[in-house]
Amino acid sequence: MYSIVNSLKRRLVYNMTATAFHAKTRMLLQSALFAALTAIGAFLKIPAPWSSFTLQVFFVCMAGVLLGPKYGALSQLVYIALGLVGLPIFTAGGGLGYVFQPTFGFLLSYIPAAFVIGLITGGSASRRRIALACVAGLAVIYLVGLPYMGLILNVYLGKGMDVMAILWAGMLPFLPWDAVKIAATVVLAGALVPRMKEMK
Numbered sequence: 001m002y003s004i005v006n007s008l009k010r011r012l013v014y015n016m017t018a019t020a021f022h023a024k025t026r027m028l029l030q031s032a033l034f035a036a037l038t039a040i041g042a043f044l045k046i047p048a049p050w051s052s053f054t055l056q057v058f059f060v061c062m063a064g065v066l067l068g069p070k071y072g073a074l075s076q077l078v079y080i081a082l083g084l085v086g087l088p089i090f091t092a093g094g095g096l097g098y099v100f101q102p103t104f105g106f107l108l109s110y111i112p113a114a115f116v117i118g119l120i121t122g123g124s125a126s127r128r129r130i131a132l133a134c135v136a137g138l139a140v141i142y143l144v145g146l147p148y149m150g151l152i153l154n155v156y157l158g159k160g161m162d163v164m165a166i167l168w169a170g171m172l173p174f175l176p177w178d179a180v181k182i183a184a185t186v187v188l189a190g191a192l193v194p195r196m197k198e199m200k
Contacts, residue, residue, distance in 0.1 A: 027071045034063040034075035035082070038110070039089035051103050051149075051170055052091050057141065058181040060110045061134045064117025065189040066196060072114035080107055100156055105148020106141060106170070113137040113144075125193040127186045134182040146170050 041055035064072040083094040090098055090107065098104055120133035150166045153159040161169065 027067065028074075030067055031063075031071045031075040031078060034059060034067065034072070035078040038063070038076065038079045039082075042089060042091045045091055048173065049169065051106070051174070053174065053177050054091060055181070056110070057138065057178060058184060060114050060141075061117055061137060061182065061185040062189055064114040064137060065121050065130055065133065065185065066192060067114075067118060068121075068123065069115040069118035072118040073111050076110040076114050080111065083107070100152060102149045102152045102157075103145070103170075104152070106145035108148070109141040109144035113140040116140050121193075123193065125190050127190045130189055131182060131186045134185050138178055138182065142171055 038056050038059045041059045044055045046053040060072075060076060063075045066072075067075060079089065083090045083098065084096055086095050088094040090101075091103065092098075092101060098107075114137065117133045117137040120136055121130055124130070146166060149170045150161070150163075153161050153166065153169070
């Protein structure tokens with residue numbers, strides 16, 4: 001009887017360990033997938049003078065909502081790390097020298113933005129909550145990206161641009177496009193969240 005109980009305990013522990021391992025592996029694979037999607041989003045672009053209209057923010061929002069704060073942020077960290085080591089997956093290439101691009105601050109902001117989005121949504125399928133989370137994540141992107149852009153343009157490149165010029169270069173023309181991407185995230189992620197919960 002004692003041996004049967006121990007055998008059942010070992011089997012239970014094994015099953016729990018295997019389930020946890022499979023869940024972690026699935027999340028890591030999904031993180032890699034969103035890193036790849038963010039890279040693809042960089043090439044679906046409409047060029048502009050100092051930045052470009054891309055789909056990257058859409059994939060950042062989707063990563064935060066679907067993967068949660070930890071793995072959403074990890075997906076963006078992987079994307080940025082791969083670009084910095086030399087893979088040409090940023091909008092204008094890759095490599096360590098990319099830190100001197102005016103838009104690199106926006107790339108850096110994807111990590112905390114995905115984290116914030118995942119933290120606020122908390123796995124919820126509520127469209128209102130997803131929209132609020134995406135707006136908060138977008139605020140993080142601009143709070144990090146715009147000062148960095150100003151620093152590179154004015155200090156490194158010596159452009160002498162004032163605050164309004166920087167806002168026009170890095171934010172104001174993009175807000176309508178950001179609204180479209182947030183709306184798409186709300187619709188798509190709102191439908192996918194319940195299905196992903198069923199897969200767990």
